[in-house]
Amino acid sequence: MKKAYLSTLGCKVNQFETAAFKSQLEQQGVVVTSDLEEADYIIVNTCTVTAKAGGESRREVRKALRRNDRAKVLVTGCHAQLEHDELIRLPDIDSSRLVIAGNDAKERIITNLLAGHSETDSRPSVEIRQVQEIASLQVDRFAGRTRAYLRVQDGCESFCSYCIVPYARGRSRSLPLAEVMRQAFIYEQAGHHEIVVTGIHVGRYGHDLSEKCNIVGLLDRLCQEFSSIRFRLSSIEPLEIGPELLNLMIQAENLMPHLHIPLQSGDNEVLKRMNRRYTREQFREVIDKCRAAVPDAAIGFDVMVGFPGETDSMFEQSRELIESSECTYLHVFPFSKRPGTRAAEFEDQVATDAKQKRVEILRTLGREKSSAFYRRYINSRRDALLETEKLSGSALKGYTDNYIPVVTALPRELPTEPVVVELIELSGEAVKARIV
Secondary structure: OOEEEEEEOOOHHHHHHHHHHHHHHHHOOOEEOOOHHHOOEEEEEEOOOOHHHHHHHHHHHHHHHHHOOOOEEEEEEHHHHHOHHHHHOOOOOOHHHEEEOOHHHOOOHHHHHHHOOOHHHOOOOOOHHHOOOOOOOOOOOOOOOOEEEEEOEEOOOOOOOOOOHHHHHOOOEEOOHHHHHHHHHHHHHHOOOEEEEEOOOHHHOOOOOOOOOOHHHHHHHHHHHOOOOEEEEOOOOHHHOOHHHHHHHHHOOOEOOEEEEEEEOOOHHHHHHHOOOOOHHHHHHHHHHHHHHOOOOEEEEEEEEOOOOOOHHHHHHHHHHHHHOOOOEEEEEEOOOOOOOOHHHOOOOOOHHHHHHHHHHHHHHHHHHHHHHHHOOOOOEEEEEEEEEEEEOOEEEEEEOOOOEEEEEOOOOOOOOOEEEEEEEEEOOEEEEEEO
């Protein structure tokens, strides 16, 4: 019996795709193993959004080839799409066992790999922007997890000046509504109680489909058709948040009050150079409307620091905007020069130590924001989905509807559905709670 080992780096879309690979392998009688050394096939789904992610991807490929001297190693994902030659030239590896498949090949790579004669041996297409349809991938289940990812969109056409993703993922492409509903039904039958609707630029869902359905219409349809499942939107651009989305979040009990919004910078000059297409004033107005419409919502920001030309005063604009806004948490990361992007050619690069200092300032602020939000709900009750695969000693972890991480004592019977919890006290970066 053949065995396969899967490794995933990067975003929720990659995690969905790897889960689809796992489903395809199991359907073909291949056992998915957690032991890299016993695998006959090794699949590494890579990331290249930052230099660090690219380095981690290469290290994972080298580890696979060194620790297993017989397996065929299939490398796919964004790093494979853009850095074919770099992977082939990794030092001290047996490149004859390496199969590189670009993002345009994900629909067929498992079939080809198992057949032993694969078009994936050829260089990934550098014309991925010519691909007009999203890969049709199906996931049977996210084993051992209560939450599942549903990729409804791929690609991006925004071309932010720092971002390599449009070159790696191609143009925006949407999954037809019928296929979205079919995947949600599969998850329902598999016993998943929360679905995270995700994509590369998920707010562009439907623009390329003949059927008229945008992301709000899709969420509305999902919430109505699968009333027993909680739906959570992975992320949404600020200018794509309108009254329709906020009204749906108010009206649909199973659409979780949670918005993850990329800010990137709070300085207008930096935003312009980033090609972000909004101002700090517009962003603040959007956040104020979100908080007014959905007072209990978790509102998280992505923030980039150290973008070329960002001065101390420009960074202070970001810090001030965040401090004065009612955000719940921050994802903070330093600018990473990605060859092929416009920002990589900017001459006014920020020193590494300055970037790291700014990262730490905002991460500290993010922790303060999270703690303040959590304290608002101490001694209150919220619906929570406990993640039964995340056991820690006698504790069970999970998230409330508004994305507060909770830790509860392990009950006699593991809950398989959302439960009501009472939030008791802060505990590190989570909240102690008890099941009511």
